[in-house]
Amino acid sequence: MFAATAAVVLAGPMTACSRPGGAQGQVTAEAVTLSDSQAEQALKVLAEAPSHGFPPAAFPVDGLEDQLKSDEAGTRTAAQRRLASELVSYARAMHGFAIPKGAMDPNWGMRSSAKYDAAAELRAAVAQDKMQEWLASLPPAAPQYEALRKGYATYLKIADDGGWPAVPTGPALKLGAGGPRVAALRKRLGFEDAAVAQAAPDAPYDAALGQAVAAFQTRHGLPATGAVDAHTLAALNVPAIARAAQIRANLERWRWAPRETPPTRIEVNSAAGLFDMYVDGQPAMHMLVAAGKPGDETPILTSKIHTVVLNPSWNVPKEIAEKEILPKGEAYLASHNFVQEGDRLVQKPGDGNSLGQVKFQFDNAYAVYLHDTPAKAAFTRPQRQVSHGCVRLEKAIDLAKFVLGRDSGMPPEQVDEDLADADTHAIALKTQIPVAIYYWTAWVDGDQVAFRDDVYGWDEAVLRQLDAALGRRT
Numbered sequence: 001m002f003a004a005t006a007a008v009v010l011a012g013p014m015t016a017c018s019r020p021g022g023a024q025g026q027v028t029a030e031a032v033t034l035s036d037s038q039a040e041q042a043l044k045v046l047a048e049a050p051s052h053g054f055p056p057a058a059f060p061v062d063g064l065e066d067q068l069k070s071d072e073a074g075t076r077t078a079a080q081r082r083l084a085s086e087l088v089s090y091a092r093a094m095h096g097f098a099i100p101k102g103a104m105d106p107n108w109g110m111r112s113s114a115k116y117d118a119a120a121e122l123r124a125a126v127a128q129d130k131m132q133e134w135l136a137s138l139p140p141a142a143p144q145y146e147a148l149r150k151g152y153a154t155y156l157k158i159a160d161d162g163g164w165p166a167v168p169t170g171p172a173l174k175l176g177a178g179g180p181r182v183a184a185l186r187k188r189l190g191f192e193d194a195a196v197a198q199a200a201p202d203a204p205y206d207a208a209l210g211q212a213v214a215a216f217q218t219r220h221g222l223p224a225t226g227a228v229d230a231h232t233l234a235a236l237n238v239p240a241i242a243r244a245a246q247i248r249a250n251l252e253r254w255r256w257a258p259r260e261t262p263p264t265r266i267e268v269n270s271a272a273g274l275f276d277m278y279v280d281g282q283p284a285m286h287m288l289v290a291a292g293k294p295g296d297e298t299p300i301l302t303s304k305i306h307t308v309v310l311n312p313s314w315n316v317p318k319e320i321a322e323k324e325i326l327p328k329g330e331a332y333l334a335s336h337n338f339v340q341e342g343d344r345l346v347q348k349p350g351d352g353n354s355l356g357q358v359k360f361q362f363d364n365a366y367a368v369y370l371h372d373t374p375a376k377a378a379f380t381r382p383q384r385q386v387s388h389g390c391v392r393l394e395k396a397i398d399l400a401k402f403v404l405g406r407d408s409g410m411p412p413e414q415v416d417e418d419l420a421d422a423d424t425h426a427i428a429l430k431t432q433i434p435v436a437i438y439y440w441t442a443w444v445d446g447d448q449v450a451f452r453d454d455v456y457g458w459d460e461a462v463l464r465q466l467d468a469a470l471g472r473r474t
Helices: 036-047 064-068 073-094 118-127 131-137 143-160 180-190 194-198 207-219 230-236 240-256 318-328 330-335 376-380 396-408 412-420 458-470
Strands: 007-010 030-033 265-269 274-279 282-292 301-310 338-341 344-347 358-362 385-387 391-393 425-438 442-445 448-451
Touching (some): 036 064, 036 073, 064 073, 118 131, 143 240, 143 448, 180 194, 180 207, 180 230, 194 207, 207 230, 240 442, 240 448, 240 458, 274 396, 282 376, 282 396, 301 396, 301 412, 318 330, 358 396, 385 391, 396 412, 396 425
Parallel strands (some): 265 425, 282 385
Antiparallel strands (some): 007 030, 265 274, 274 282, 282 391, 301 358, 301 425, 338 344
């Protein structure tokens, strides 16, 4: 047992180097008293913080247990003060405030701007003797977060045990192939696929192995051909420690996400190029999307769709107009319905309009939206980051009919009529639809982790900022 309890001081102000989130982490000086059991619970949770992807030195508790047992009152008080400080830091980090605001990429717009008073929550948990409940409430409650955390542990163990072997380069591997490269392929897949691990290591490339390869390709956003081409080989040979790092980055992004998930909502994964709509918590529509290309990244954000626009005009951003459209000449502008309206270039509704036939508007600081597109070829690609930042929808008209039908009872035939008359129709929704644009490069699908390429380089950036904020605290 610890020595007798004593007052724990939540000292303030606390600096950016000692508190995740900088100025938002400041608290006023106030005393609380942790019981022995509360301190034990807190130490256990802080010791497990690296399992959430935090750096090992993020919330150091080395020596605290002995110091809390000290016969010296001053030592106990100092230890308890330090424990309280680490708890506040941990709680703020769990709510997405580990990285200081100034270090966040401007396109990472999902993290709440509201202040989070971890010190007040700690005081309440101590006073109400609900430390265990409070600690359990700090991580995101989304099942995907805990599933990813388990996946993180799995890939870390693989890496700690030496990782998986690389599959040697060479010609494409497919049905009927044999030899050392096929044996290496079986061994590599066996780390993530128990059925492959049970097969004879020297067996030829049979249908079962082809199915395992196809499943691997699906989880990595590759065409499920069942044959190992250059792209599949590259994905196979990403080290386990690199996959664990991907999961780490996504765990941090989960901590930025809103804690409440509306039952009716739209979710976009810009890294995977996927769209899902849920109604009353159940899947209602799925489609492919094309997000922004590197340099024109689609931001991470939450908002609410308030207007569906049929036959929209495109108000061309000045930079795009000057660099990409105007240099093509007057003939191109005329044939593609571009006109100059004041100082702005506008593309009128009609065939070839870059926004297609439908636009879904929502308030945001980036002037992005969801829209149709006449350029359907992008949806045949496994990598679909091709836009200027907005999200192009594979089935925009289907979505418009579904949304407008649910919202106001508009029949699909009416949508078709409005689209056919070529006039612009801006239809305000009676009930706005929550929309979230995420950047998930790792998520759990079934009982396995799915991965996507980090096309924006944001995984590395997130981990660099996270480790800078928490890796070496003073």
